[in-house]
Amino acid sequence: MIRGVLLDMAGVLYDGEQAIEGSAEAVRRLHDAGFPIRVITNSTRKPRRLLLRRLAKLGFDIDAEQLFTPASAARARLVKKDHAAQLLIHPDLAEDFDDIPTGKEVQAVVVGDAAEYFTYDAMNAAFRALMDGAELLALANNRCFRDAGGALSIDVGAYVAALEYASGTSASVLGKPAQAFFETALASMQVPAADAVMIGDDAEADVAGALTAGIGTAGLVRTGKYRDGDEARVTPKPSFIASDLSEAVDWILNRKDRKE
Structure with a gap:
């Protein structure tokens, strides 16, 4: 059963200065479905304050307690x-x-x-x-x-x-794919790793890293840094592949109450 969602930031929520189409609405759908959400990013060029400002400007309902950075x-x-x-x-x-x-x-x-x-x-x-x-x-x-x-x-x-x-x-x-980084975000949601899903555009750090760290499910989106064939270059393989975050959220919501 999926009880919590971890999201990468750049390449999943936005590219450059633009939100990826449908991503803000996808986050709202997760909120409306009752899923706790944490954004875990390896972004290390901008401070936490500016990352939160960018997310708000692009229409994402993410507060300070939901954002985890390597600098923190x-x-x-x-x-x-x-x-x-x-x-x-x-x-x-x-x-x-x-x-x-x-x-x-x-x-x-x-x-x-x-x-x-x-x-x-x-x-x-x-x-x-x-x-x-x-x-x-x-x-x-x-x-x-x-x-x-x-x-x-x-x-x-x-x-x-x-x-x-x-x-x-x-x-x-200290960032992804370090197990402790995933575990800190999960602990803040009080969600066991086996009941969480990670969504990212980096097959290595986001997806294989999450699965190796014990996350139950990890989906790869074909946005951001994704390149054709990335899913075949890593082990473990993604649990599923989606065209973007909106499609990944469809996958999650379809399994909301399913015990696997």
Whole structure:
């Protein structure tokens, strides 16, 4: 039985500055059917505040408690450990780490999608901190994403891999497909993993990642970064494939009370 829904954001709800046709209505249909919803995103270029503003502007009824970001997970981890951090992130994201100390006694390097700020000097400074014993925290590990212009762009995963290779350090990934990230969102809904469904456009991080983490069902939508044949390139395979979120919600609502 499906009792809760996890949704990816970019590529599922919207592309660039436009909501994907029917997606806002699809979210409303889930609300009307009584499903708790959590949006779990690997977006690491914009702060939580601006992500929520964008969702509202595009017509999505998503509040702060329903949005889970890797930056929030990283901040909580750093605060719990009382760690100072070196941030290799986009300046726009810095406000999500306002209360995190930085300085010479760095215990963690936090890497997000820094875009044009992935300079040699910035990467080398992160490398040196890792060589001095700092842990490597990757806000995400995605290979690519669909940018505002509509083309695929290289994502943070390549830079994380470079730092891992250079330093001999393994990164702790805080966004999808990390099991803890899915589990945190599920716990906030009080929904067991087996009774949840994940909908995403990334066959690797969203779909295979969710199924590997114990999510009962994961559907792949042919929007956003999806490319023909993505479903055949991952294991586990998607539970179902839909043309877009609206069709995925049809699939969910048709199984609302079905025990499988």
